[in-house]
Amino acid sequence: AxxxxxxxxxxxxxxxxxxxxxxxxxxxxxxxxxxxxxxxxxxxxxxxxxxxxxxxxxxxxxxxxxDWRWSLSDNSFYGEADTGFRNWAAGHPVNGQECVGIGINVWYNINCNNIQPFVCYNGSVNDTSSFVKIDKLLNWIEAQSYCRENYVDLASIRNQAENDIISKLVDVYLLWIGLHWERxxxxxxxxxxxxxxxxxxxxxxxxxxxxxxxxxxxxxxxxxxxxxxxxxxxIPPNAESFRSIAQDETSITLQWNKVNNNISFILQFNDAEINITAPDGDGPVTYTVSSLTAATEYTFTLYSVFENIRSSGVSITAFT
Structure with missing residues (x-):
């Protein structure tokens, strides 16, 4: 290939x-x-x-x-059969319309960019779901954000009883509920x-x-x-706090913090690459580069490596 x-x-x-x-x-x-x-x-x-x-x-x-999924993904909220309750209007769902509104008793899948009022779920009181109708006209994504910020989420309908409660809130417009076609x-x-x-x-x-x-x-x-x-x-994350901690005329000592124990490193300078295996334990990695020329500026680039894939790299300059 x-x-x-x-x-x-x-x-x-x-x-x-x-x-x-x-x-x-x-x-x-x-x-x-x-x-x-x-x-x-x-x-x-x-x-x-x-x-x-x-x-x-x-x-x-x-x-x-x-598939059709509810916006609220809390597994404890749904019993075995609850996520599967559907109450489509005749001829629905139709292809390509990915968000759902409830009319009088029945559901319609329509364009998610339509603007409509919506119903938020506000948790349950004494095992009964509390629903709040919001009369703002928003598209489905905006309605979802509004419910998540101010309540719990867009309303899920688990059974006929909840369907009846929410259906009573409908007047002129369909109301967005939390069902959507999720990729x-x-x-x-x-x-x-x-x-x-x-x-x-x-x-x-x-x-x-x-x-x-x-x-x-x-x-x-x-x-x-x-x-x-x-x-x-x-791509593995870069090592953190890459720094020079000591130098003399012919060597520079570098130090950095490990990301995790599975990652090794490549140190690059002057067209050379040095493979460095991280020592065990949680402390920082220290590495001394020797045989350098006195009073010279060097640029070091450090890559984290995991399963032969390099991080984007971090660079510092240091002097002997």
């Missing part, structure tokens, strides 16, 4: 030029790297685009469709960052590609199609 690499602060991305279906690509990434690519910022998008100079097509990333990343991350190509989220396809000929924008594709793909591995 042809593999190209580009780095971001916490993830190093790899373009693998072997067409596989989404599940095969996921297996490959998990065996060789960490997982299929998780992309959480526009800077991640740019980094992914830098992984290949020549490929112009689509490549799998780790995003895939999961997950292969590594389990949930992220609100989206980079969809125009019109792309209304597809029924379950797996997602990024398009190298279209600024890295995403689209849904059939999971059984074969494309090259993007993997990532986690």
């Amino acid at each position: 042809l593999v190209n690499v580009a780095s971001e602060q916490t993830r190093q991305y790899y373009f693998v030029n072997t067409p596989l279906n989404w599940t095969e690509a996921q297996s490959f990434c998990r065996q060789v790297y960490t997982d299929l690519a998780t992309i959480e910022t526009i800077s991640d998008v740019s980094t992914v685009l830098r992984t290949t100079p020549s490929y112009r097509g689509k490549a799998w990333i780790g995003l895939y469709n999961k 997950l990343w292969s590594d389990g991350s949930t992220s609100l960052f989206q980079n969809w190509a125009y019109g792309q989220t209304d597809s029924t396809e379950q797996c997602v590609t990024t398009a190298f000929n279209n600024s890295g924008l995403w689209s849904d594709d059939n999971c059984s199609l074969t494309f090259p793909f993007i993997c990532y591995s986690t």
Whole structure:
């Protein structure tokens, strides 16, 4: 497989030029790297685009469709059957509309950017859920943030009794509730960052590609199609408090704090690289560089290394 690499602060991305279906690509990434690519910022998008100079097509990333999920993810809140209660209106859910509002008794899935009032969950009193109707007109994400900041979360409806209570709050508008179609990343991350190509989220396809000929924008594709793909591995954090603690005419003593016991280090200066294994224990790592020239300025760069992957590196200058 042809593999190209580009780095971001916490993830190093790899373009693998072997067409596989989404599940095969996921297996490959998990065996060789960490997982299929998780992309959480526009800077991640740019980094992914830098992984290949020549490929112009689509490549799998780790995003895939999961299912209808409640915004409140507290497992103790739901009994066995509670997360599965649904009360769809006839003809719903329809494809591509990812957020849910309740009307008189029944639920509709609609565009998450619609603005509507909503119902927050405010914990339970004597085992009865307390719900608060908010008359602000917000889109689903804004309503979720509002409920999380001021109450507990958007309302979950676990059974017909709760459905009846909330339904009584409906007047002119539908009310947002916490049910939404949630996509997950292969590594389990949930992220609100989206980079969809125009019109792309209304597809029924379950797996997602990024398009190298279209600024890295995403689209849904059939999971059984074969494309090259993007993997990532986690970049180890840099060592902390990298400093020079002593020097004489021909040596400089460096010290830094370890990140954890699984990480080793590479010290780079004057085109040389020195591999350093961290000593056991919690104390700082001390290393003396000798045979140096007197009265000379040296620049040292220190990388943390885990499973052959380097951190972004920290540099200091010191004098003999």
